[in-house]
Amino acid sequence: MSQVVRKSSAVVVRPSPEPGTTRDTIKLSCFDKGLYNMPATTLLVFEHPLHNAAETIRGALSRALAHYYPIAGRIVVVGGGGGDGDDVYIECNDEGLAFIAAHTDHALKELMCFDRSPGARKLLDELAVYYPGMSCGPGDPLLLMQVTEFSCGGFVLGVTWNHGVADGAGMGQLLQAVAELAGGLPSPSVAPVRCDGSLPRLPPSVLEAQQHLLSLDPLGDDLAILDITIPKESIDRVRADFSSSFHGQPCTTFEAALAVLWRCRTRAIRPEPETPTLLVFLADMRKHACAKEGYYGNCIVEQLVMAKSSAVAEGDVKDVVMAIRRAKNQLPDRLKKDEGVVGQQELRELRAYDTLTVTSWRNLGFDRVDFGSGRPARVTASGKDLPPSPGAVGFLCDGRGGVSVLSDLVRQEHADAFLAELAKFM
Known part of the structure; x- marks a missing residue:
């Protein structure tokens, strides 16, 4: 495999206008705090073509962020970030996330086996955007997304996020909301909740x-x-x-x-x-x-x-x-x-x-x-x-x-x- 993936310049995706949406700050819970500078990446491999895949997903993502607006914000750390006070929180400022559209001349079947060859590994690693140094900084977007379209018509959605804002189940919920909005629903079937003061403190x-x-x-x-x-x-x-x-x-x-x-x-x-x-x-x-x-x-x-x-x-x-x-x-x-x-x-x-x-x-x-x-x-x-x-x-x-x-x-x-x-x- 020679040239692997051709990527466009990153664009900023912000919540689509939503009158009455509240903007605030959200304190990270004890479940969140240890993870606020830790990235996580997921690759979703789709075999069947989606017309205008990158634009379809980007538009639906913007509408989903109106409901999941904290993900368009930034992490703010006060002091060392490890105490019990309001030292790590999400500032809901609508600065947005990074989105990249990409293409490759390779067919999806070259990726599906994920073999041990250096070429296959290189292709796999090019299907997402990563934080510098594989660590999330306070000014970084909380979500990085890339849609890579393959020569066969299939595509891969690469999602990298700051683990402090959502765990795997939470990110799965967001992606399902994006899919529902892409499919024409007026709003997500599950109403998102980011603040839950009833969660217990971890021992x-x-x-x-x-x-x-x-x-x-x-x-x-x-x-x-x-x-x-x-x-x-x-x-x-x-x-x-x-x-x-x-x-x-x-x-x-x-x-x-x-x-x-x-x-x-x-x-x-x-x-x-x-x-x-x-x-x-x-x-x-x-x-x-x-x-x-x-x-x-x-x-x-x-x-x-x-x-x-x-x-x-x-x-x-x-x-x-x-x-x-x-x-x-x-x-x-x-x-x-x-x-x-x-x-x-x-x-x-x-x-x-x-x-x-x-x-x-x-x-x-x-x-x-x-x-x-x-x-x-x-x-x-x-x-x-x-x-x-x-x-x-x-x-x-x-x-x-x-x-x-x-x-x-x-x-x-x-x-x-x-x-x-x-x-x-x-």
Whole structure:
């Protein structure tokens, strides 16, 4: 692949006129605060053409911002930004977001496999706009959007946003609103809510765990970016085995896929048997926090599962599933009491490479966005946006009942061993 993507100059998109809209400042909640300089990127891959895709989406986005006007504002930080006062907030000033229309002579099929070749990786990384230094500054737009049209007629929507203004579920809600307005609805079907004073305060142990995970030494280029598909048959086999062994208890697709990845990774990197290994998965707490319907700010916590590497690598996969289920069952308590699943001393002693962070986009709504030409054929992260320490993003349907995952789970030296372990489940 030579010339990859031709991009137009960025244009500013602001809310379309909406009489009576209130402009104010919004204090970031304790769920938001640790994320206000952290970017997130999502790529939505659409196989079928949409007439004038970039202009259609840009126009609908402007109308959606009349309802989601805080996203057209800017983050303001007073002092260090880490205290309990009004030190980090969104100034709703309608400065707008950045939008880029782009074209490529490549066909979408060249992207869909997301193989390990440098050319495919370069194409994937060109499909979104990124913040300088991969960090969000106070004067930066809260949302960067790019629509890339392919020679075959398909297109990719690349969305990069400041995580402090919305989590994945919130951004999925915004994109569905844009799609509804592009389709002719006069207003979004879900009324957006950005301020929810009833949200509980997070216990110190949850905040300390978040700060620790964000401070891990980045491994960066040492990690191999792998596009993984776990077939439906493999997932069903794990789920059936778990259910038959634990008196009919159900096992979700997420639990099965996560257990397989954690076990295969641990077996591939072969740490000492007594070495602790930490699994971190992000959980949407809207239900447990009684968030208002339509709330699109952050409402996620990191849930931790720690075990000796020998228990994960050599134990049965159904026991790994059970460890994950126990952690999920403890989620409501993370908001009610200051008792961490893993102690702070244990966290401090962990190496970055012994930590695996996983985000599932399975129920965030990205895969239901339809601008008029059908839902996405694939939703994924970009290679640039993967965590600097071992992690995975995905667990979305691949169209055949399996799940797709983009990951940087292991170092280059362990990539073949990991894929060989994964093949044993296929």
